[in-house]
Amino acid sequence: MNDITRSKILGSGRYVPERILTNADLEKIVDTTDEWILERSGIRERHIVEPGTPLSHLAAEASRIAIQDAGLKSEDIDVIILATVTGDMKFPATACFIQRLIGADNAAAFDVSAACSGFLYALQLADSLIRTGTYRHALVVGGEILTSMVNWEDRNTCVLFGDGAGAVVLGPSTDEAGILSTFLGSDGTYSDLLYNPGCGCINPPTVENVSEKLHTLRMEGREVFRHAVVAMSRAMKEALKRADLAVKDLDLVISHQANLRIIEALGKRLSLTEAQTYVNVDRYGNTSAASIPIAFDEARRDGRIGPGSLVGLVTFGAGFTWAGGVIRL
Numbered sequence: 073m074n075d076i077t078r079s080k081i082l083g084s085g086r087y088v089p090e091r092i093l094t095n096a097d098l099e100k101i102v103d104t105t106d107e108w109i110l111e112r113s114g115i116r117e118r119h120i121v122e123p124g125t126p127l128s129h130l131a132a133e134a135s136r137i138a139i140q141d142a143g144l145k146s147e148d149i150d151v152i153i154l155a156t157v158t159g160d161m162k163f164p165a166t167a168c169f170i171q172r173l174i175g176a177d178n179a180a181a182f183d184v185s186a187a188c189s190g191f192l193y194a195l196q197l198a199d200s201l202i203r204t205g206t207y208r209h210a211l212v213v214g215g216e217i218l219t220s221m222v223n224w225e226d227r228n229t230c231v232l233f234g235d236g237a238g239a240v241v242l243g244p245s246t247d248e249a250g251i252l253s254t255f256l257g258s259d260g261t262y263s264d265l266l267y268n269p270g271c272g273c274i275n276p277p278t279v280e281n282v283s284e285k286l287h288t289l290r291m292e293g294r295e296v297f298r299h300a301v302v303a304m305s306r307a308m309k310e311a312l313k314r315a316d317l318a319v320k321d322l323d324l325v326i327s328h329q330a331n332l333r334i335i336e337a338l339g340k341r342l343s344l345t346e347a348q349t350y351v352n353v354d355r356y357g358n359t360s361a362a363s364i365p366i367a368f369d370e371a372r373r374d375g376r377i378g379p380g381s382l383v384g385l386v387t388f389g390a391g392f393t394w395a396g397g398v399i400r401l
């Protein structure tokens with residue numbers, strides 16, 4: 073009989089490339105200023121890969137750290153779920169490359185696509201798989217090399233993104249710690265506000281399509297901003313309701329790091345204190361699916377959260393998709 077009532081995070085890890093691109097560097101590439109970027113987004117710098125770096129390499133680094141942190145070996149991992157929209161190739165799943173790199177020979181491996189919300193989508197899936205007794209140990213990774221999809225001539229978007237990966241290992245909980253709730257939402261009617269038109273079957277890569285930069289990311293920033301604040305505040309409230317908790321119970325809220333002004337607007341809507349708010353967008357930019365696991369690992373290792381902490385997770389991304397969750401460490 074399966075008597076697992078919840079899963080918990082056994083370990084976490086993160087990895088970002090060494091190379092840093094500052095706002096001053098961007099001033100040399102597009103018509104922008106450090107002042108504009110900082111004022112409108114809160115971003116000072118972002119980590120970026122050398123062109124051609126596989127996402128699987130970043131993700132494998134973060135995964136090794138998370139598995140070691142969990143006190144496990146790669147062979148103990150039963151399933152690898154990678155959230156990304158910038159995998160190594162269109163197929164096979166980049167999770168399979170991670171599996172090979174870390175030697176997780178006993179794991180099933182697949183990718184999840186929900187853009188910036190991807191990590192929480194993958195987390196809910198992994199949590200369900202563990203609670204049903206299907207798997208014992210799940211490696212959940214959020215990784216992105218968005219600089220591979222950015223149009224470096226579009227100042228509206230190219231200043232916002234960074235590269236990186238974060239990972240957690242989930243296993244059955246035998247104590248109070250665990251994933252207390254998750255909540256996912258989507259609305260495909262807004263799919264044309266943040267998307268990558270090329271590379272899929274509608275616009276396969278042709279010389280014409282590439283010269284029109286269809287393979288790069290498009291975003292209506294102001295509209296995305298507006299929806300992000302509303303959807304994230306609703307998602308956090310719904311996740312709290314499902315866990316029978318209130319905002320005041322949370323020690324920290326880790327929200328998707330896309331823009332400091334979005335984080336502040338969300339904080340206002342939820343009446344979060346400064347101590348409850350986590351910010352690292354200034355150092356990483358928007359790393360999409362990697363944003364929450366990178367921030368989670370950083371907050372843990374910096375001592376902002378520890379055993380017993382109640383943590384809210386909330387995100388928003390292309391689709392539109394959004395998600396919330398509450399975990400006890």
Ligand code: UT7
Binds near residue numbers: 105113294
């Ligand atoms: O991860 C998924 C979720 N993504 C997000 O949450 C992103 C959401 N959106 C945003 O973060 C913000 O909308 C942006 C940071 C993208 C833009 O900030 P904004 O305050 O909404 O600016 P805007 O797009 O309304 O542009 C204002 C002005 C425009 O000039 P005009 O038309 O007023 O003359 C832009 O052309 O700023 C101009 N602008 C820039 N100027 C200097 C846009 N980008 C730049 C730039 N440097 N990099």
